[in-house]
Amino acid sequence: MTMSSRQMRFHFDWVDHWVEEESAEKSAKDIMHRSAGRMMSIQNFFNDLSLYRWLKKSTKGKVELARVVVFHSDSFVFGLQAVYRVYYSSSSEIREVAAEKHVYASGFYAQGRPPMVSTLELAAGEFIIDVTTRQGEVVDQITFITNQRTVRFGGWGGMAQPYQSNHFARGVMSRVVAFAGTKAGALERVGFFLEPLNWEAIRPIVLTRRLVEEKRALPDRVNCEKWTPQETSVHDFLTRANDDIFFRVASYLIYSTRGEATNQPNQHRS
Incomplete structure (x- = not known):
């Protein structure tokens, strides 16, 4: 596939995908269906890209991740919530807009206890360049790699994500702008969209x-x-x-x- 300004990168289940920008949400949905090996209802997956795009279009200003709230236990990851910082082009106003909470904690994985809540606060000038996981049937651990540090939540079960030769190339020139994922009693798989830093x-x-x-x-x-x-x-x-x-x-x-x-x-x- 030839690189163009109309394509963006979607990383899901340890694999990078180039998708057409205009149809990125549909392409991501198809990728998640194939990864799960089943057709899923709207309750079984999420995608924050539409919110990110709407914020950019409606404000015509800069939109960036301000924090990521992670719901987890000492063994598993149950979900996350992205919070955006929005700079309005028509004024000096800055607001924070939270995406929907995507929390899936039930059955064996929840063990009858409410999930712990941890927050990755992104400082001024800090942004997420990559997200890695340990995973088996569900996500055991999630790791956020920013341009300044590395932060982990969850346990140490499952398999570690294999090293990818494009890890640093992706990180140096791109940042994460939106998350997507599937559920199966916990967070089954997590994905994210990247945009070039220009x-x-x-x-x-x-x-x-x-x-x-x-x-x-x-x-x-x-x-x-x-x-x-x-x-x-x-x-x-x-x-x-x-x-x-x-x-x-x-x-x-x-x-x-x-x-x-x-x-x-x-x-x-x-």
């Missing part, structure tokens, strides 16, 4: 080059004899590359490359 991804590079060009900053070559070849290449790119090459590379950096799926759905259920 200007946020290349801002430090562009501003550094501009400052050097305006002689408001000087290239720092202290201990340059100890630089790795990669560090030397980055330095030369920022200070010497012609404008055409610079803007071509900067444009490429806006998007993360498509990674190969290392596993197929339904292969990780114990």
